[in-house]
Amino acid sequence: MAKNVGDTERIARLIAGTALVLLALTANRSRAVRVLTLLGGSELxxxxxxxxxxxxxxxxxxxxxSDQDRDLMEMPA
Known part of the structure; x- marks a missing residue:
């Protein structure tokens, strides 16, 4: 499994996933909506x-x- 999620996207997924899980656990919605929200947050x-x-x-x-991009980021200015 090659990685295909970069740092910015990873942070956005962590924030959105956490928000959806918390919403699923605290929302006063139907059970089906809470389960779907929990599954979506968990996937993120x-x-x-x-x-x-x-x-x-x-x-x-x-x-x-890519490896080349990472090498450029690690080079001193």
Missing amino acids: LYTATTQYCPANAALGRDTYP
Whole structure:
């Protein structure tokens, strides 16, 4: 499994996933809505943690920096 979720996207997924999980646990909605919200939040947290998203892979989307990009980021100014 090659990583395809970059740092900015990872942070956004962590924030959105946490918000959805908290909403699912505290919302006064129907059980089905709470379960779907919990599943969506959990998926975002999982993809942020592993830095791999099957949907990104299916769409050919890759925001994870390549080795060359990482080398440039580590170079002193």
